[in-house]
Amino acid sequence: GGHLLPAQQLACLLKNSADVSFAGYLLSQNPFFQKQNFFFQDVDSAKLQSPLSFLYRSAKGILQSIRLIQKLQPDAIVGFGSYHSFPVLAAAFLLRKKIILFEANCVLGKVNRLFLPCAHGLALQFPLQPACRFKNSQYVTYLPWIRDQRSYTKEEARRFYGFDASLPVCLVFGGSQGASFLNEAASSLLPRFQVSHCAGREESVSSVRRLYESQQI
Helix, strand or coil, X not given: CCCHHHHHHHHHHCCCCCCXXXXXXXXXXXXXXXXXXXXXXXXXXXXXXXXXXXXXXHHHHHHHHHHHHHHHCCCCEEECCCHHHHHHHHHHHHCCCCEEEEXXXXXXXXXXXXXXXXXXXXXXXXXXXXXXXXXXXXXXXXXXXXXXCCCCCHHHHHHHHCCCCCCCEEEEECCCCCCHHHHHHHHXXXXXXXXXXXXXXXXXXHHHXXXXXXXXX
């Protein structure tokens, strides 16, 4: 989600000025990708944990990406990180296409770090640690780039979620599609609060709800 959500926001921002296509590993099965809204193609890839699998599937994905790039002839390839994008960026490098990288964290991911020397630009949300001296880096507006412009009062928000106006409210959320530690621990730490909890995957929701109910939250 952390790679695909900003990628899709960029695609929406560019829809009136550019044709946008997506390529990456398992896009067709990713619950965070709006398949109905964009042209896309799955390309093979694999994590580095198994060297043989990584070499075979990455080579296959690079060939798939080369064919796609030769067909579409894009003016630029924008990489949002993760091994899902490795074959596409490798193909872009081999075909000498313009590469732009986006990094949402304060530490460059492995794929972005690998392709940074051949990138034309690097878009950042935060100062990098360790400091990066890449000359064509630029800070961009914090995510989300597409926002609901209306502002809401606390009273409106409490009514919408059915909260008691006399009790404090705590928002709980974790990275990486929800954090299992927070999902399990939060209910025992927050007995005085009303809670809005982003639990991650759908299968986590019912177990988290039971934990809060057991604490009468």
